[in-house]
Amino acid sequence: MTAGHRERHGDRAERRRMPGRGRTPRWRLLLRYLLLLAVLALTVGPFLWQLSTSLKGPGEDIYRYPPSLIPGHLTFGNYAGVAEIIPVWDFALNSLKVAAANVLTNCAGAALAGYALARMRFRGRRTALVVFIMAMLVPVESIMIAQFVTMRELQLNNTLIGVLLPACIGAMNVLLMRNAFAGLPYEVEEAAFVDGANAWQRFVRIALPSVKGTLAVVAIFAFMGAWDDFLWPLIVLSDQSKFTLTVGLNFLHGTFADNQRLVAAGTVIAVLPLIVMFACLQRYFFRGVGEGAVKG
């Protein structure tokens, strides 16, 4: 069950041996793959459909019933078409800036707050926790205009910082980090305390490396949140040169005629970075507390 840990040992021989490991009968592995394939069919369907639409040439019936997944005239023209209609790379760069900053601020801010809530004892800890819980529950829709007015007072409307600021430390991420820190064994930090490490040192050197998995989760959520957000950037930004990708891609919905193929191509462009990001970060999910903490 926890074979994932083996990955970090980097023992290639062991890893290669694994599928046929003595304790795991072959049929079990087969069952596992069958299950994986079943879930796969369920989860990637929509994405394939979108991918296929984006590759269909003009004149193909995209509303055909029953629908066909294989494009008749395979073309990448729709992707070029997207770039022709809107400055898609500029938009993507803006999005990337906001999303990257959002990852940094969320990881740092949520880790700090989460650590304090989980590992420090002070008056007002419960209150602080409730403040974060309440913040998480505020219906965003109801405060958007008030937020915009605040941004304007701060002279941050029509800037990417204005887009970033309200969600740059998400309350939910704080709760996730708190949960992760709370799960760490106390013995580890105790040892460091005996060694004379102060709270900062314990946080940076011991606690933080032990929760890499949750940090990766926060990073993904933060990136995705900033990357996908539509309404807030739309409201804050006025100049097209500052638009983020989600806002910019909306221009593909023509006023007079929708080109579904372009819209589909746009969707694929928007989703790919997220999947790549996930594929890159996923290995951190398997490097949790077992590592730093127990060894230390």
Next chain:
Amino acid sequence: MQPTAQDGLRMPRTVRRIRTHLPSSPWLFLTPGLLIVGGFSLYPFVSTVVNSFTDARTLIKGRFVGGGNYQELIHDAMFWTGLRNSLVYVLGVVPLLVILPLLLAMLVQRQIPGITFFRAAFYTPVVASVVVVGLIWVWLLDDRGLINALLETVGFGKVGFLSDPWLLLLSAMAVTVWKGLGYYMIIYLAALANVPRELHEACAVDGAGVVRRFLTVTVPALRSTMVLVGALSAVNAFKVFSEVYLMAGPTGGPGGEDTTLVMLVQQVGTGLSGRVGYAAALSVVVFVITLGLMLLVLRANRREDA
């Protein structure tokens, strides 16, 4: 036995000493977070609360109407429909979202060839755009869609997934669960990595089966995470909007029977002539109920702990 104590109650004494060591530092750790959530979530929400006592429109400043909006809400049949649907949604979705993503996480946790691909693939529903997801599910569940075509060939006959109010709500729940699988899966994955391997191995040596190991090792070790996932999914389910909107249309099903509370907030409050005051009152109710849900779950968790 478990080294994962959640609270100060069970902390060893030395740990308490650590905590009192630097009295000023907790606030140093907390300040950035508190500033952001205070300044950009809680402070603006105060104006929502104030608005809920006025008859404000989107572009027109309201007059004070006392509890008028709340009174109207109690007599608004749509409010009760919305409340019912939102609660039904929580009850239907939360158990599945606590269990299924955990099983999925355990399925992909093991390092076997090709697993990276599967993990990324299972995450795609989370990143796929809601509108696309809506389209595909509507196409699947449509009267002339794939699922109905299958049901007809096996002689079951058509099912009005998208025309019957209850089936519509169920269909929307299915989409929520489907989209939530990957989302909560990664929270579980991160937490699963924390389960000491030694425990599993000890168990395996005892000859415990997969199911028993799951119940005696994994579940207790992940309890706090399961509670967190339960709380998060409950809040999200209560505030459901997109799935119902996409499946049941902007009116929330035939005659509005599938309207959820947040859909109602949107119907009432959006647009340039939105009734901001009334929508604010609805928002405050949503806030209070979700806060109640959240505290309830956390309290229940603590009581079991003690």
Next chain:
Amino acid sequence: MRTSMRRSRSAATATIALASALALAACGAPDGSGGADSASGKVEGQVVFQTWNLKANFKDYFEGLIADFEQKYPDAKVKWVDQPAEGYPEKLSADAAGGTLPDVVNVSPDLAYPLAKAGMALDLEKSAGKYRGEYLDGAWKSNEMPGMKGVYAFPWYLNTGPMFYNKELFRQAGLDPAKPPTTYDQLFRDAKSMAEKSGRKMAMLASTPSIEDFGRYGVRLMNPQGTEFTFNEPKGVELLQHYKELYEAGALDSQALTAKAESAGRKFQQQAVAMNPGSALDLENFRKEAPSLYKNIGITDAVNNTGKANMYVQGLMVNAQSEVKPAAVAFAHFVTDKKNQMAFAKEVTIFPSTKGSLDDPYFTEQDGTDATRVRVASAKSLENAVNYTPVLLSDQMKTVLRNAVARAVQGKQSPKAALDGAVAECNRLLKTG
């Protein structure tokens, strides 16, 4: 339809928007004051001009337009911003609240109304009344606001459309594909016979009646003063009764009760329903997206009892708080003048709202193609077309009506009771506003 499509798509965002009016105090000058004087000064300064999702496809047209204007008025500059399709009302709400509304704003009458009511739209009857004669009467009047004196936006481009029908489905149902229904009686009869012949497998229409269908049927929607809704009059009940029968017979798509403009269009493109309203622009869409439907497409006039087609109007509003009012008014007029609207109409199949433009050969002469046939027919129907949808009918009221219609069609309430309830609720909402 375009307008409604954009509106509904705006709501289709996953996120939802809810405005807070708290911050409005700062910028709520009570009426579009300033009047003729401030609008008739020197044309100078920078005008911020906001369009609604037009940049992607008409960049060259607008850049040329702006260059022409700046050449004509060397002291004036135009900064053009374009907003995407979704979330437009939310963007306007935030800008109105934050005092950042552009000087010239692309609005439809239903968006102009709340802005005018909040004193943010300039009364053009006062400031630009001299231009009135240049526009079609119906178009100019479409931006009159009940309960207020004046007109609050220059009429810009218009749209209207025929009914499209699927000849193949007509054939399969034993109907003559050359004789589409031209009256409501024929429409209802054909729909029922189609459902019957196909064993309820084929539906004629994809959605239940909306407010404009009531208007087209000849139902009086509001009293003349614009203070009360009246669509529960016997004629309205009669229309709803017909739809109830259609639904029972299976002549409406089974998902008609939850349909929106896009989903109805999709049903038609998937050839699941036989008739759907559209516009001249859809024809090109069908050709590209659904070629097998395009082969069998039939085009006919939308049925009405009033002799007046429905039209959709886009307009240009001038911000009442603009600091460059003379230039803003001049530019809004410039964009909507006869020459520039005509040029725009040649870019894409929309219709100018200026007098005489529709007499241009482009809108009167056939060339044998379907596209031209639709364009000519639409232009003809626009001469006396009206915008049936009352500007006072807010989104929430539209939902009230749709829910009432759904209840009646399902037989949960009688048509009369459902409409009475809807009218009472809409009137209540009207009064609280």
